């Protein structure tokens with residue numbers, strides 16, 4: 073078993089070339105994924121679009137933009153992420169984010185901010201809607217049957233009929249089921265308030281040390297993929313452990329955490345992809361990291377094939 | 389110098405124009421198809437690539453419509469991906485003003501403009517309320533007049549956001565009350581190009597006031613000339629010149645080696661577009677009632693259409709028949725005179741191809757339309773995904789170039805530049 077490795081990019085450049093250079097380098101280095109940070113009101117481009125812009129120019133790497141569930145339409149989120157999966161041929165993910173910031177609420181002007189619990193409950197509903205919409209077309213819904221004149225078999229399209237506190241969504245999606253069936257859903261999680269509440273496949277956690285990492289892994293459901301966030305370089309304290317030191321020391325730290333914690337891998341928060349090129353080489357040399365040959369992000373991360381909930385329901 | 393023709397490529401849409409039953413028909417969803425058509429358009433030095441949008445699958449008789457192509461990608465995401473595989477082609481997307489919010493959409497359009505080097509365009513639509521609304525937080529409360537109030541203030545608000553150069557704003561009007569920092573510096577075009585596709589008086593006024601171009605459905609020569617005048621005459625009231633608003637109808641064409649060959653191909657395509665099942669469904673759209681018991685190869689129904697515009701048989705498509713009884717009478721007379729079956733009649737009266745003939749005939753007709761002010765250019769809607777424009781680019785574009793009415797090279801890099809807009 074080798075560890076999984078991703079990087080978190082948080083750049084604010086509006087120049088496509090800056091993103092292309094970094095994600096290509098990460099792609100060529102064989103990393104499993106990049107995440108693209110985003111918030112409303114920041115100086116910087118829309119993250120889903122940045123991921124879409126680099127998708128046709130990269131071949132293997134998973135592309136996981138942040139998209140916010142507060143103030144936004146779950147229907148648009150679902151179709152945008154499904155489309156990212158189509159344009160990347162099965163490499164899309166989504167890092168869910170909520171917004172409790174009144175300044176962000178004022179940008180959208182739709183309603184006052186909610187308390188954290190309510191934001192997370194709303195995010196949980198949004199994930200449910202997004203996932204149902206992804207399944208709302210069965211994979212073989214398009215039949216192109218000349219004899220009966222039918223393009224689709226409408227029995228294989230499903231209304232999702234979601235009704236919740238903040239929104240209701242009828243469905244089905246306007247986008248056919250994406251290549252992965254279910255693109256990878258991820259969330260940054262500092263505690264059980266998030267990892268117990270959200271139906272994500274991947275959690276980014278922020279352990280202080282190896283023991284803390286092990287504790288977190290023990291409390292999160294075993295089928296979840298758990299990545300430790302480590303910030304590479306920097307001095308202002310943040311939520312994640314910050315590492316300042318040599319490449320070999322960072323490789324030691326990763327090796328140590330990984331061997332005792334049960335983590336699936338690491339997400340390195342970098343200011344530029346070049347910060348970690350030597351590290352990747354060193355981890356390979358130690359036999360800790362190996363480039364996956366899988367083509368979809370789900371397969372790369374060892375997630376099971378996404379069974380369509382409606383197809384299952386139909387057979388039952 | 390003669391007027392220069394604007395050309396755009398419409399990705400084949402979710403209606404019966406698109407022929408999925410042809411063995412050459414490719415995927416409607418895989419990125420390869422989008423890339424292929426965009427690259428074809430760019431090879432032909434087209435002004436822009438165009439995507440329509442519908443925020444719910446169409447329904448007829450309360451069931452998801454299953455005879456036409458269904459399903460398409462999210463507009464902004466696929467356009468942004470196309471920026472990676474093209475260099476000059478404008479990227480125009482249809483996005484609904486009712487089911488988006490100005491801060492978010494203005495940010496996304498400006499992001500597209502940055503990431504494409506100045507090639508973004510937004511086709512503003514306002515379509516059906518309650519039906520689409522069931523997929524959204526907002527629900528479906530906007531009636532027709534309010535939709536245009538919202539659309540107008542949406543565009544004004546977006547323009548103000550684009551003018552902040554990423555800085556602070558505070559905007560309050562009848563629809564929106566928002567403030568903060570926009571966060572997106574001025575994009576290469578400043579303002580992405582705005583297109584509009586509504587046809588009512590409200591829609592035309594919105595276009596005259598706010599938009600850079602109109603995607604129109606007026607394509608018969610006389611009707612198109614009238615529409616053109618009607619729109620251009622509205623401009624002085626807003627202090628605008630005639631060439632600041634381009635009128636671009638959606639049109640189709642069929643190319644042949646001879647005119648007879650083209651006619652024969654056109655007939656074959658029409659039969660592909662109107663299967664017996666589709667003929668009945670299209671007839672129901674006028675009759676507004678279930679006609680599934682009728683034989684498509686038989687005569688028209690002798691019952692009258694149902695006049696209930698609040699509960700139309702087709703959902704998810706803008707109203708097409710303002711006077712159902714008159715149209716039905718016209719169709720009956722025509723069918724009787726020529727002894728046409730339902731399918732034959734539907735083939736005649738719905739969506740016929742606009743330009744049929746040899747490459748030189750088509751080039752001549754397109755040019756006549758533009759030089760005589762029936763329009764400023766065309767959005768070409770082909771029936772085959774993704775190869776439907778190959779013959780046009782290979783055969784018609786060179787003839788337009790020879791006549792000096794279409795570019796041989798891109799002279800600038802932004803869509804505004806291609807369209808000759810300020």
Ligand SMILES: Cc1cc2nc3c(=O)[nH]c(=O)nc-3n(C[C@H](O)[C@H](O)[C@H](O)COP(=O)(O)O)c2cc1C
Pocket residue numbers: 439440441442443482484512513514515516585586587588589590591592603604605638706
């Ligand atoms: C040529 C043309 C193309 C249109 N394309 C779309 C579209 O892609 N998506 C959509 O939701 N509405 C579309 N519409 C509908 C218009 O936005 C508008 O809602 C409709 O025409 C009703 O408004 P009106 O009464 O002003 O005509 C289109 C309309 C026209 C004329």
